[in-house]
Amino acid sequence: MENKRRQSANLAELKDDENASYSVIEYSHLTSLDISHVHEDYVVQFLLETKTYLPRLTELKVNYDHLEIVTMNFTRDATRLNCSKVKQLIVINPKLYSKEFYQYFPSFVNSIQC
Structure with a gap:
């Protein structure tokens, strides 16, 4: 997937941990x-x-800065x-991984840094 443009949805609603308006995909x-x-x-x-619910997600490719922001460190x-x-x-764009990073990804086996 490649799309570097912001979604047109209400930004506050998108980032809210609650989901009153939509069903979970x-x-x-x-x-x-x-x-x-x-x-x-x-x-x-x-x-x-x-x-979104991803019950079988085992491989994730993501920009570290976005991951860090979205997961709130x-x-x-x-x-x-x-x-x-x-x-x-x-x-x-990897950074030095914190203790919280490893706690967040308990099944983490290896990473590829680009």
């Missing part, structure tokens, strides 16, 4: 997701569990569920 068979070249809004859309409970089963994380 479930991608029950999705195992690999590349959101490395998208606007931060799409990272929120896919990782926030009140927007790897402390946001509302994005933890969709990240919890990721075993391969492909990171664009």
